[in-house]
Structures are given as structure tokens and as C-alpha cells.
Amino acid sequence: MSVSVRIPTILRTYTGGESEVSAEGDTLAAVLDDLDASYSGIKGRILDEAGKLRRFVNVYVGNDDVRFLEELETATPDGVQISVIPAVAGG
Amino acid sequence: MSTLLDENTTGTPSKGLREGAFGNARALACRECGHEVALGPSYACPECFGPLEVAYDFPTVTREEIAAGPRNIWRYKALLPVPDDIEQSPNTEPGFTRLLEAKNLARELGLEKLWVKDDSTNPTNSFKDRVVACALSAARELDAKVFACPSTGNLANAVAAAGARAGIKTVVFIPSNLEKPKQVNSAVFTDHLVAVDGNYDDVNKLASEIAGEEEGWAFVNVNVRPFYAEGSKTLGYEIAEQLGWRLPDQIVIPVASGSQLTKVDKAFKELIALGLVEDKPYKVFGAQATGCSPVSVAYKAGTDAIRPVKPDTIAKSLAIGNPADGIYVLDICRRSGGAVEDITDDEVREAIVLLARTEGIFTETAGGTTVGVLKKLVESGQLDTSLETVVINTGHGLKTLDAVSDRVGAVATIAPSYDAFVASGIL
Ligand SMILES: Cc1ncc(COP(=O)(O)O)c(C=O)c1O
Ligand SMILES: [Zn+2]
Numbered sequence: 001m002s003v004s005v006r007i008p009t010i011l012r013t014y015t016g017g018e019s020e021v022s023a024e025g026d027t028l029a030a031v032l033d034d035l036d037a038s039y040s041g042i043k044g045r046i047l048d049e050a051g052k053l054r055r056f057v058n059v060y061v062g063n064d065d066v067r068f069l070e071e072l073e074t075a076t077p078d079g080v081q082i083s084v085i086p087a088v089a090g091g
Numbered sequence: 092m093s094t095l096l097d098e099n100t101t102g103t104p105s106k107g108l109r110e111g112a113f114g115n116a117r118a119l120a121c122r123e124c125g126h127e128v129a130l131g132p133s134y135a136c137p138e139c140f141g142p143l144e145v146a147y148d149f150p151t152v153t154r155e156e157i158a159a160g161p162r163n164i165w166r167y168k169a170l171l172p173v174p175d176d177i178e179q180s181p182n183t184e185p186g187f188t189r190l191l192e193a194k195n196l197a198r199e200l201g202l203e204k205l206w207v208k209d210d211s212t213n214p215t216n217s218f219k220d221r222v223v224a225c226a227l228s229a230a231r232e233l234d235a236k237v238f239a240c241p242s243t244g245n246l247a248n249a250v251a252a253a254g255a256r257a258g259i260k261t262v263v264f265i266p267s268n269l270e271k272p273k274q275v276n277s278a279v280f281t282d283h284l285v286a287v288d289g290n291y292d293d294v295n296k297l298a299s300e301i302a303g304e305e306e307g308w309a310f311v312n313v314n315v316r317p318f319y320a321e322g323s324k325t326l327g328y329e330i331a332e333q334l335g336w337r338l339p340d341q342i343v344i345p346v347a348s349g350s351q352l353t354k355v356d357k358a359f360k361e362l363i364a365l366g367l368v369e370d371k372p373y374k375v376f377g378a379q380a381t382g383c384s385p386v387s388v389a390y391k392a393g394t395d396a397i398r399p400v401k402p403d404t405i406a407k408s409l410a411i412g413n414p415a416d417g418i419y420v421l422d423i424c425r426r427s428g429g430a431v432e433d434i435t436d437d438e439v440r441e442a443i444v445l446l447a448r449t450e451g452i453f454t455e456t457a458g459g460t461t462v463g464v465l466k467k468l469v470e471s472g473q474l475d476t477s478l479e480t481v482v483i484n485t486g487h488g489l490k491t492l493d494a495v496s497d498r499v500g501a502v503a504t505i506a507p508s509y510d511a512f513v514a515s516g517i518l
Contacts, residue, residue, distance in 0.1 A: 010133075067413070087415040089416035
């Protein structure tokens, strides 16, 4: 499955400045692995040492926060847009 | 992304920033890992995504110097990331709101000493004018072209008004189901009120994406958030100063994203560190509405893991389902011996009327939530009634009239005659 991933500013050093890149995978975990194969080290910024989503990052598959779905096991259908966004407080 | 400033080096910012643009601020430091970046429009730690906060080299500040300052938040300018000439720039000059001793409410609830810090009297009638004033200063110093925010309503009001006064273009984003008065209160100040089909968390996501793409936009609570958040400290400073330079024993604060609560705690700690108040323990309590209470749920479950929720409550200003500062709220409330509690929408409505009937203060749903939680904490014994307590009213009731308009109204409709009045039985 080919998906597009929106990259937050602080991770664009890994993608050569690209704000949107494509990746392959049926689940978010697989997409992150594929992303890491192309942009080495990027996965370790999104996941912590235990391999879980870092506290202050929100990942969306389509418009849904994966914490409402299956977290890293969330399915990533072909063509879906994935967004990686820092969590910010203050509304 | 806004390339307003290089973000990977520490120390004094260069790139066109004037000397002292951020006052005594030294750098932005990650609250999680301590990593520092230069002062600029950065908000997430490049190492761990943790929130960046303003770190300072504070000078010596005396009570007298502060007391000699203006009767607004700029009296604390030495402790904020703003230039020394901040008073020369048009702003809404919020702050120095009243701290009222609430004897009637205290009697009603069985508390010995209670104060209401009434922030509903700020220029756009919520505490958000404080944070926006600091964000506006940062936006100016960074030469931003657009002043923007995602908001649950009050912030949009404050951004739109401050931007109008400063003569900078504003674009404010809100959930489309927001209370009508809050929509009007923004639209009257700006051509660019954007209603988004979704809840606050959706609006926040959109704003983060725009902030990542558009140059020259200062989103007050996204890319200039570290500066914005510092404005909330002034609530804490004022409470201490108005109590005669001492800290209260207990304080009850509403929680949406959790930013304000953490900044009141930061303010108290700074005052202690600066020797402006005596060091003493104080308990911090957080208030949520049950329909959006992820922090309260985590508090009661005894965990650090905050599960996001889809909000469903009349307390729309507190309806943030994925509160980024939630874990800090848990930590502060637990460590200080406080708690986080939540109440139902009916209890929110009751508390709005209670505060109005006891103290003559008309609060919005956020204040209803806070006063209602205060009541619940007393009833459950979690709050010590012998200790001096402060409750914060963060917004004005005219913004959420619908919340109580079904419960209050004319007791009778009578003809304009004395006989009709007598017949009504009111006497
Ligand atoms: C009136 C009012 N009180 C309290 C809050 C909560 O603020 P925070 O997000 O800093 O927890 C808000 C947030 O919008 C608000 O509008
Ligand atoms: Zn960090």
C-alpha cells in the first residue's frame, strides 16, 4: 500500500527538507519501518526506546488520531494521508 | 515552515532580531529533556517532541519595582519574554484583574477563607488576553505578517481584538459548533474567522499543519506557543501580589490543554526562587467537565497515561480531548497534594448560578466548572476547608448565556400596575 506522510518541520532534516514523502505498508508500524529504510533514523524520533509513540507526538491516519484507533497497528489503506504532528497545549 | 529564525543554535538570537527582543529570556528549553534551541518560532523539541519553554537569566527584581509598574501585566515584564519598551506598542493591556474575597460563597460551601480571582474583566473577558499579549509581542519581534490561532473560542476573541489594535492581519480558527456569542466576539474584530467542521483537536491539527507550511504566520498557541504560555504566569503573580506577596494554601484552576494550570505553578515557583514570596507548600487542584475529562480520569485511575476523548460537554472552552500538558497537570496536582476532579454539565450550570447569586460574578461554563469542582472537592473532603483557597474565574458568562438561560428568567410577567404586583404574590 502506498501512502503519503506529512513530515513536521523538526523532522525535515531527515527528508532533505521535504514536507511530504511517500511510503509503503499495511499498518502504521510497517509504514514507519519503510520510512526509516528511506530516511534512516526518523523512526527513532517518532517512537521511544520501547517502540511506542512518543508522548508529545500525534499521528493521524486520514483525519483520525491513531490513539483512537489501533495505535501502531492502525491499518493504512492505499492512498491515505498520514500526518505526524507535535502535540501542543493552549487553546 | 516559518523560517522567521534559525532554530538549531542556542544563545542570543541573531538574524535580524533586535537586542532585548525577548527581554530576559535566554533560550527555549525542552521541558522533557532539557535540550535548548535559540529564541524563535520553535515549539517542539527537535530531540524528543517535548514542549519548549522559555528559560531566563532573571535579574534581581524587587516588590517595589513591580508595584511601581503599570496596573496591567507589564508590571511583571522583567519576568516575561517581552522587550523593556513593551508598553510603547499597542496591545490590549490585560491583567491586574480583581481578587475578591468571596465571603458568601465561602459560607455557602463551608470554607474559612476563599478568594475569587476574576479574570472575566480582561479586555475580551477571559484570561486569554494575558497569553495573547505576550504572543503578540513575540509575533512583532519576529516580524510576523499574520497573527493566528486555533481556539475553543476565548482565545480567538483575544487574538482578533489584539490583532486589530496592533494593526496586524488576524486569522482565527474555531470548531463550527461554538457558542454564537464567542463567534460574534471574534468576527467583530476580524474578517477572518474560520469555522472548521470538527472539534478543537481537529482545529488544532489543521493549525499545526498550516504553521508547518506558511511563512510569516505566528500561531499564538503553535509556533510562538512558548512565549504565549508565559502570559499565563501573570495570573499566578497577581494572586500572590494581591494577597500581600504570599501564596495561597490551595488553588482551583480549570483544565483544557492544561497550559494555564502549569503556568500558575511555574509562577509560584519563580516567585519563591526570586525571594518575592516566602517558600511554603500550596496545593493545586484541576477542574474538568465530565464530558471532557481525560486528565481527571487519569488522575483517578492513578496512571500517567492520558487517553484522549471526543468531547461532549457544555463547557466548550474546556473541550480539548487530547490535552498536551495533561501529564504536567497530573504531576503538579499529585506532587502538591491537590487533585483533579470533574463534574456534570448540570453541576456546571448550578455552579454558574451559585457564583452569581453569592458573589455577583457571572462566569462562563469554564468558571462554572471550576466553582462546581471546588464545591465537590469540599463535599468529598479532598479540600481542606480550614485553608485559604483561591478559585480562578477565567471567563465571562455573557459568552455562554445559553448554558443558564433555561434556568433563570422573570419570576412573573405582570401588568404595569401596583395591583398586579400585589396580586403576583411576590411581596
Ligand atoms: C475560559 C477558559 N478557561 C480555561 C481554559 C483552559 O486553558 P488551558 O488550555 O490553558 O488549560 C480555557 C481555554 O481555552 C478557557 O477559554
Ligand atoms: Zn526534548
